[in-house]
Amino acid sequence: MTRELRVVDASRPEEVFVALREALTAGGAAVVPRSAPSGPRSVPDAGAATEPGAVPEPWPRAGAHVAQNVALVIETSGSTGVPKRVALSADALLASAAASAGALGGQGQWLLALPAHYVAGAQVLVRSLAADTEPVFYGGGHFDAERFASLAQALDHDLRFTSLVPVQLARLVEAAEAGSRTVAAALRRFDGILVGGQALSTQLRERAETIGARIVSTYGSSETAGGCVYDGVPIGTATVRGIEGQLEISGPMLAEGYLGDPDRTAAAFHEADDARWYRTGDFGSVDDAGRVTVLGRVDNVIISGGEKVLLDAVERAVREHPGLHEAVVVAAEDPRWGQVPVVVVEVSGDATSVATLESLRRAARERLGRAAAPARIVEVDRLPRLDSGKPDRVALARLAAAPEA
Incomplete structure (x- = not known):
């Protein structure tokens, strides 16, 4: 029927x-x-x-x-x-x-x-x-x-x-x-x-x-x-x-x-x-008690310098920093490493800076290894989102790859 x-x-x-x-x-x-x-x-x-x-x-x-x-x-x-x-x-x-x-x-x-x-x-x-x-x-x-x-x-x-x-x-x-x-x-x-x-x-x-x-x-x-x-x-x-x-x-x-x-x-x-x-x-x-831990999407992994990097894990580490709780981490091509993590953040009163980038790189290296260190921060006026509220990662990846980024 x-x-x-x-x-x-x-x-x-x-x-x-x-x-x-x-x-x-x-x-x-x-x-x-x-x-x-x-x-x-x-x-x-x-x-x-x-x-x-x-x-x-x-x-x-x-x-x-x-x-x-x-x-x-x-x-x-x-x-x-x-x-x-x-x-x-x-x-x-x-x-x-x-x-x-x-x-x-x-x-x-x-x-x-x-x-x-x-x-x-x-x-x-x-x-x-x-x-x-x-x-x-x-x-x-x-x-x-x-x-x-x-x-x-x-x-x-x-x-x-x-x-x-x-x-x-x-x-x-x-x-x-x-x-x-x-x-x-x-x-x-x-x-x-x-x-x-x-x-x-x-x-x-x-x-x-x-x-x-x-x-x-x-x-x-x-x-x-x-x-x-x-x-x-x-x-x-x-x-x-x-x-x-x-x-x-x-x-x-x-x-x-x-x-x-x-x-x-x-x-x-x-x-x-x-x-x-x-x-x-x-x-x-x-775990043995049945508690579930989600680490990230299988299809959101890059190889940077021969090392596997889970971008969702990098994103979680980045979002722990003040002013970056809505930041998104995407992949960008790199002539030396193949691919690298890039942080995309909406411009707000919490200004990002080179010092902020260095602190992010240090935190990522300590927690996830050298290859997980973000290569740069890209600031945008507004994060593109799908109508579900989720970040539009396809559009964000394009922004991160743009020459002006």
């Missing part, structure tokens, strides 16, 4: 919410949330979905069908630009929502401040449906701390939650530290603030917790129906293991696969030890 696919304008999250309710509870069409056209690949800020507008030419063609158990299709290009269409069943979505509620201490009301066409945003809507609560929608436009704080006051459930990316949390923390009592109160009002999409620096987390925010660092992907590891611990019945240094995940929240791409599905999902596993593509480890 099959069901029809329905493309919904993700810049109208209220419509996505209604469509998901029908898909999950009434056997309605499977939902494909699509972002409205927004010009270039990158957008200058994280936060809500783009302003309402016409949906792009629908994929797939009108009247197309998928397997009956598929309720949601998340389209993602990742950092490579190669599109993936992740098919998630109703069972996987609801299993993820139940596991999240168990880890957070119960079901509650959510504030949606992420784009609905990304899995973290869609899961806010699924969790709301599972809890039978009405979410509060941030709406269109760039992310603004005061606006977020005002919307947080509209939450009236005993348990209140939201899901953010690190750059959004940083804006809130900065506003609270600058003296905004309303933003500080909003941060304290949530029973849990999930932060995922990219690594959360220890420094930013500590600053948020000093204000009184209850931060939960999450790890997962579209293929796992969103975050399935909270603060290093798998939630629900999720299982994580390390195979030759790479993480694999098993559990009821796994996607069915990639629509129209059996080869990629077979490469990412496999059966072993009486379970179905997803190969995450991340380096990491799991």
Whole structure:
């Protein structure tokens, strides 16, 4: 049996919410949330979905069908630009929502401040449906701390939650530290603030917790129906293991696969030890207590002077320095070493300098070895970002490679 696919304008999250309710509870069409056209690949800020507008030419063609158990299709290009269409069943979505509620201490009301066409945003809507609560929608436009704080006051459930990316949390923390009592109160009002999409620096987390925010660092992907590891611990019945240094995940929240791409599905999902596993593509480890440590992407490694350098590890080290908690480390070609790490940072009141570069190089050498020392710092007016809030690493690599850099 099959069901029809329905493309919904993700810049109208209220419509996505209604469509998901029908898909999950009434056997309605499977939902494909699509972002409205927004010009270039990158957008200058994280936060809500783009302003309402016409949906792009629908994929797939009108009247197309998928397997009956598929309720949601998340389209993602990742950092490579190669599109993936992740098919998630109703069972996987609801299993993820139940596991999240168990880890957070119960079901509650959510504030949606992420784009609905990304899995973290869609899961806010699924969790709301599972809890039978009405979410509060941030709406269109760039992310603004005061606006977020005002919307947080509209939450009236005993348990209140939201899901953010690190750059959004940083804006809130900065506003609270600058003296905004309303933003500080909003941060304290949530029973849990999930932060995922990219690594959360220890420094930013500590600053948020000093204000009184209850931060939960999450790890997962579209293929796992969103975050399935909270603060290093798998939630629900999720299982994580390390195979030759790479993480694999098993559990009821796994996607069915990639629509129209059996080869990629077979490469990412496999059966072993009486379970179905997803190969995450991340380096990491799991200790004897089951705690997961994520080291970085397998495809974000360079060879510099004959030595392997994990750029995610360099980035974590760089972000521990004051004023650099949003810095991004990318690769650049080098005639002597082959490739080198380059730090790209948004210009702010915290000026970078040669002295700062030397301190970064020294810290990286001490922790990760000589080859990990950044070659230079590139300052930009604004970090290019995807509409999920993640840094656009393809655009950043181009900036780092530009002659003027």
